[in-house]
Amino acid sequence: xxxxxxxxxxxxxxxxxxxxxxxxxxxxxxxxxxxxxxxxxxxxxxxxxxxxxxxxxxxxxxxxxxxxxxxxxxxxxxxxxxxxxxxxxxxxxxxxxxxxxxxxxxxxxxxxxxxxxxxxxxxxxxxxxxxxxxxxxx
Numbered sequence: 001x002x003x004x005x006x007x008x009x010x011x012x013x014x015x016x017x018x019x020x021x022x023x024x025x026x027x028x029x030x031x032x033x034x035x036x037x038x039x040x041x042x043x044x045x046x047x048x049x050x051x052x053x054x055x056x057x058x059x060x061x062x063x064x065x066x067x068x069x070x071x072x073x074x075x076x077x078x079x080x081x082x083x084x085x086x087x088x089x090x091x092x093x094x095x096x097x098x099x100x101x102x103x104x105x106x107x108x109x110x111x112x113x114x115x116x117x118x119x120x121x122x123x124x125x126x127x128x129x130x131x132x133x134x135x136x137x138x
Contacts, residue, residue: 020093020095020096020117030094031094031095031097031098031099032098033070033080033083033084033097033098033101033102034066034069034070034071034101034102035066035070035071035080035101036080037066037070038063038066038067038070039077039080041059041062041063041066042063044059045059045063069102071101071104079136082136083101083132083133083136084097086132086136087100087101087129087132087133090121090125090129090132092129093117095117096115096117096118099114099115100115100129100130100133101133103115104133105130106130107127107130108121108123108126108127108130109123111126111129111130112126
């Protein structure tokens with residue numbers, strides 16, 4: 001949780017991911033799953049190769065990182081879109097969708113510990129959400 005000081009020196013909470021308050025820096029942003037980032041970076045890499053640009057070390061390390069931790073078949077954009085839609089049908093915030101997919105909790109209690117905003121769901125609902133994710137892992 002992040003706080004900002006107001007002019008009268010009282011603490012005003014501006015960001016709190018446990019309450020899905022992302023702050024103004026993230027108002028117009030989308031939380032991405034690792035596999036979505038892989039797809040974006042692969043397109044960028046292809047564009048750079050077509051322009052005979054040499055990739056930077058940071059770019060290559062970033063790509064290797066998200067490929068390592070991506071749990072889904074990154075070549076199937078339809079599967080990624082389906083997974084996101086399935087999770088959003090549970091009325092999950094996009095931050096929660098990306099967090100569940102990136103962190104891959106195995107049990108409801110683990111999901112709640114890693115993503116506190118999920119506390120609003122019952123154990124059996126979280127179990128179904130986790131099963132939905134596992135069914136979409138390719």
